[in-house]
Amino acid sequence: MHFSTILLAALTSTSTIAAPAPAPAPNTLSARATPLIDLWQDSGFLGLKFTGKSNVGTCENLAGSGFNNNVSSGKAKPGFRCTIWVNKDCDGTGFSFNANPGSNQFPSWIDNKSSSWKCVAA
Known part of the structure; x- marks a missing residue:
C-alpha cells in the first residue's frame, strides 16, 4: 500500500507541471533613417x-x-517639408521649405546661423 501511495504521488506530480510561459513579443524594428534634407554651404x-x-x-x-x-540654401527631399532652426534641439523660431523650389537663399536672420533641422511629411 505504501508503494502505491508513492507511485500515485509521483504520477500526479508530473501531471501538474505548469505550461511554459508564452514567448515574449518580438521586438519591432525601428524605422531606418531616411534621407530627408539637402543643405548647401552657399x-x-x-x-x-x-x-x-x-x-x-x-x-x-x-x-x-x-x-x-x-x-x-536647402531643399527637402520630395514628399517632405523641412524646417531649420538657429538654436540646437529645434528650439525657437524656424524657417521651413519644401522640395520644390526649396530655398535658394536663406533669410539673413538664419543664413549661416542654423544649428538644427527636422522634416515632416508634406
Missing part, C-alpha cells in the same frame, strides 16, 4: 552639400557635421 544650391538622414519628425542637430552655422 546660396543657389552651391558649395559643399550636406544630406541629412533621420526618422521623419525627429529633430537633428548640425553640431559635428561641419555644417553647423554654415548653410545658406
